[in-house]
Amino acid sequence: MIVRQAAHVLELLEYFASRRRPATLSEVAQDLGWPRSSTFNLLGTLAERGYLYEPRAREGYYPTPRLLHLAREISEAEPLPEAVTTLLRDLVEETGETAGIAAASGTEAVFIEVCESPRPIRYFARVGLRMPIHNTSCGRAILSQMGATERASVLRKVPFERFGPATPMSVSEVEAEIRRSVERGWFQNLAEFSQDLCGVSLPLPLGGRQLALVVAGPLNRMQERIPALAARMRRGLDHALAA
Amino acid sequence: MIVRQAAHVLELLEYFASRRRPATLSEVAQDLGWPRSSTFNLLGTLAERGYLYEPRAREGYYPTPRLLHLAREISEAEPLPEAVTTLLRDLVEETGETAGIAAASGTEAVFIEVCESPRPIRYFARVGLRMPIHNTSCGRAILSQMGATERASVLRKVPFERFGPATPMSVSEVEAEIRRSVERGWFQNLAEFSQDLCGVSLPLPLGGRQLALVVAGPLNRMQERIPALAARMRRGLDHALAA
DNA sequence: CCGCCTTGTTCATGGGTGTGGACAAAGAAA
DNA sequence: TTTCTTTGTCCACACCCATGAACAAGGCGG
Incomplete structure (x- = not known):
């Protein structure tokens, strides 16, 4: 059940x-x-x-910096290392595609950091964007880091739904794809979730957190570069984690 | 009427x-x-x-940096000039007391920036702290910047309540004190709101915003320094606004 | 000044939602 | 394994709060 007034608070702040x-x-x-x-x-x-x-009498309300203070305290407690955010920037520059860091949130993966591609045609993502955990490359990269029972308890709740011809439709298909990806050395997603969208991911364990590094873009620009991309991501990740 | 679930969102974030x-x-x-x-x-x-x-499977939830992004966008739109925040730091260093910037919020004044005194006995304030607009120095410094009708419409809603012997108990008393303060050149509050608490304020019009600069501390440390303090604040403010 | 329109505020009520309780799942202990 | 405790999830209903409507207060044009 969704708590309406809680959602309204968020909506108001976004407004x-x-x-x-x-x-x-x-x-x-009126606006909302x-x-x-x-x-x-x-x-x-x-x-x-x-x-x-009220900054000016009769001109309405505006948020105080209190929210900013709150958010800072929260984010400083579990920060992303500098090396990771610079890695994202480097990847975007070299690949021209959008790069990000994702984590689990129920049966979905959520971006906790994003660096967007500058190209006009690009994967449009923002911090907070959510996507199914079972049919995205970063979702499966996150799942791969969990123990068998934890992963099972997540996957049991997944509402399997067909987004395209390649969408996995059962727990075992997902498990199989995870196994293949581990052997292959990277996770990938070829239009399973959204037509034309292709993602490449690597697991990113960071201070116990189960995260994933992902680079995503249009299928036609990504497809034949996947192995090279994955290799580049692996190098960057090893370098960043060593720091 | 207070919206319970909206308040709960804030409580949760503060938690x-x-x-x-x-x-x-x-x-x-349990905790809440x-x-x-x-x-x-x-x-x-x-x-x-x-x-x-969920940073780690089975270890619970934590806020994503999305809140931080939101808060940044909001605060960057109406920022306080660098010169003002450095003024606060300077004032704290020179006076040893807490300094802050306040603005209106209904019948209250609210801190939108604070620099705390390092002393063990001090005025304890945080961004977001609210106090009555009519019986605090910064509240009246804000009121003094409004037009007569605007000020009247705010004061009409004030619930006059006695906090101490010096608390003003009517609109006309507040208006009189504002007039005195304007002539005097600064706003002050000697234990009107809280026993032992003394504040000195100056109006701070900034990009149309009706703000107030305030220095506050224990009555015994403040009382005989008030004129000197006010003069120092005036100098600092003129300097900051010139920049 | 007087109407007219917009904005802000109050309040009673019925529809939506918070919650107690039942159930399921996952550890912990044995 | 089985049993017990803790944690997470679901659901129906009583109750409370969001809301429509009425009112008050500004603002504006004439």
Whole structure:
């Protein structure tokens, strides 16, 4: 069950992030399609907790830097090493494709860091973007790091659904693909999840965390480069982990 | 009316900020005193939106850096100039007391930047801390920048409540004190809000924003230094605004 | 100044949601 | 293995809160 008002808080914060200036009650209500009275209550709640203020009288609310402080404290506790983020930048520069770091979240994988390709046609990803864990290269790279029972308990909950002809449709197909990938030395995904989308991933164990390094782009640009790409990622990863 | 689940989101994020490591459903439920089922729904909602992930299988959830990205986008849109934050640091160093920047939020003033005194006995403030707008020095420094009608509409909603012998108990008392302060050249508060607490403030108009610079500390350390303090703040402010 | 329109605030109520409890799954102990 | 405890998941229902509607307060144009 999804908690509506919790989602609304996130929606409101995202609204301010894209708007980048204060908003009055009516503006928020209109833009987000909420009743004015509900908006009133929600803004009041966030303001009371010190998360909203009024930069100018009568010009509406805007988030205080309190959120930033909170987020900093949270992120500084489990940071990604500098070497990993520079690796992402290097990979994007050399390959021209989008690179990222993903982790598990229920039956999905979620990006916790992304460096986007500069090309007009590219894999468009952002931190927080989620994708199925069983039919993406980075998802399986994460799964490969779990123990058999843990992986089983995740896969049991997966809602197998067909996205394309190559989509695996059962636990055993996923397990088989993971085995093949381990032998091969890298994880890959050829349009299993989204038409035209191709990903190459490597497991990235980091301070006990089960992460994955992934480079993804359009199938036609990626397909014949996969082995070379995987080799380059492996070198970069070994170098970064050694640091 | 306070929106419970919205407040719970903030509580949860603050929980992670102080805990600084992943938490399982049961731990969250126990530590925050929520029913397990409600906790389940809330965590699920945040996870679905890409704000939570599982660093290690079976070791619980932790916020993704998505929140940090969001907060950065929000704060970069209305930043405080470098000169202001260095002014705060300078003031703390020279005076030994806590310095901060405050803004309006309904009938309260809220800190949007704080630099704390290093002394063991000090005014303890954090970004997001709120205080009544009518009986604090910084609150009145903010009010002084508003037009008469705007100020009136704020003051009409103030719940006048006695915190101490000096607390102003009516709109006209507040207006009178603001007038006195403008003539005097600075705003001050001698234990009106909290026993033993003394604040000195100056209005800080910044890009149209109605802010206030405040230095606060224990009454006995502050009282006879007030004029000197105010003069020092004025100099620093003029210098910072010129930059 | 007076209407008119927009914005902000309050409140009673019924539809949606938080929660207790039942169940399932996974460790822990034996 | 089996049993016991802990943790995670599901669900129906009572209750509470989100909301529509009414009201108050500004703002604006005439």
